Amino acid sequence: MSDEGYEMEYIKEAFDTNWIAPLGKNINEFENEFAKKIGSKAAAALTTGTGAIHLALKAAGIGEGDIVFCPTLTFSATANPIIYQHAIPVFIDSDYKSWNMCPNALEEAFEKYPEVKAVMVVHLYGLSADMDKIVELCKKYNVILIEDAAESLGTYYKGKPVGTFGDYGIFSFNGNKIITTSGGGMLVSDNEERIAKARFWATQSRDQARHYQHSELGFNYRMSNVVAGIGRGQLKVLDQRVEKKKYIFEFYKRELGNLDGIQMMPTNEWDNSNYWLSAITLNGNVRPIDIMDALEKENIESRHVWKPMHLQPYFEKFDFVGTDVSEKLFDNGVCLPSDTKMNDGDLERVVEIIKGLWR
Structure with missing residues (x-):
């Protein structure tokens, strides 16, 4: 819990208005407040950071047989969603300067695998990766950049929040993170259309119809209104x-x-x-x-x-x-x-x- 106890105010509101499910004011406001806090155009509140990585890969069009570069020094939650999408991870070494993805090793990987579709960079333990060089390489090879900032909410690289340099950024609110909703995650992007699509996938891809209709594979990844209330309170003390x-x-x-x-x-x-x-x-x-x-x-x-x-x-x-x-x-x-x-x-x-x- 936060030092100020803001969470209970929002949780009470969720119960008083009887919006407990993955719909309600807290979810909408948590997404808006979070996006504003880090300077991103759109955000989707999800059940886990792992789910956010999964939907980022899906939104980026990563599929069977695609190669994704991933730091080797990370938690398995970074790499697992690559397998969910039936893609192929290639692991990249760290450097001593940042403990994060080594730009020189990344460049070597690009030369070895020019067909790569995406790069997943991690900001480990709150330490920012060397983003200028990594962004430059991704632009040079025209690949999607996804930032796993699960451990690094509140970290800045040259004055800009991490998680906002790539095409997609993800954050975690697991119980051990700097702010927590007990479990949860956020997917952010300046591509508002893709974030809207991620929300759709996260709610079982339920079509706009009077009956239950599903034209795409869906996932049960949407954050609840109660959990989002905890997040709103925690964000105030970040x-x-x-x-x-x-x-x-x-x-x-x-x-x-x-x-x-x-x-x-x-x-x-x-x-x-x-x-x-x-x-x-x-x-x-x-x-x-x-x-x-x-x-x-x-x-x-x-x-x-x-x-x-x-x-x-x-x-x-x-x-x-x-x-x-x-x-x-x-x-x-x-x-x-x-x-x-x-x-x-x-x-x-x-x-x-x-x-x-x-x-």
Whole structure:
């Protein structure tokens, strides 16, 4: 819940007006308020960010046998919808500068697969990808660009919100995201006609008819009016959440940054991050498992950086373009506790446990 409790006002309105289903004022207003917040012309509120990626691919015309470039260092929800559309993912390595899709590896992939139909870029952990170079390459090869900004609502690249550089952008409101509706997602685009079509698909592709008629395959992806009310309340405190996430990152940087072998996740001159997660890499005697085990003994959760998709049993049959950057980030990376409800005492407890490994 937000710090101000705005959600209950909108939830109560949904119940008072008896609009509980995937129709109602909250859905319309959440879409409008969200689109305005990030500077996009249109938005569709959906049940998940994964569903938003799926409909973005469908709206982009991606189908059987089409090649889609996808970062290897990401959560499987980025790659799974490519398979839903019977398309073929080709995984692209990261670079150390951004931890995101490497423009050099992307260019190499274009040369290898000139028939590619779309590029999916991810803004990992709130860190913006190197968008100027990626957009330039997509324009050069005339391919659709889709941005998975599930982890990066509130992040800006050179003053422009991520998720608004490509043809489509997606966001997630899962329980662990910077704002949450417990579950949910948003698809955004400046192509209002395509967003309208996505809403149609998301409501089982029900035709305009007096009876139930379906001329296209549909999906049950539309957000409910109650959940959208939660989203409207959460959106009001997004800027406060970003401030707190940055505070947590700066706390860890100040307290841990001087320990031998620790490096904080990168920040760049182009990147105004939402700092969704504070992550570190290790190159000394202390290993990620040492930190995770020490924290776990005190009932504190931490995690590995994402395991690259091209190393996953399901996806290892697909091609990978790059070197070993994403593998090294996985091998050496740790995501630290980063919840906005953490106070200074909680943060001090985490850093003291970690410092203990160096003593």
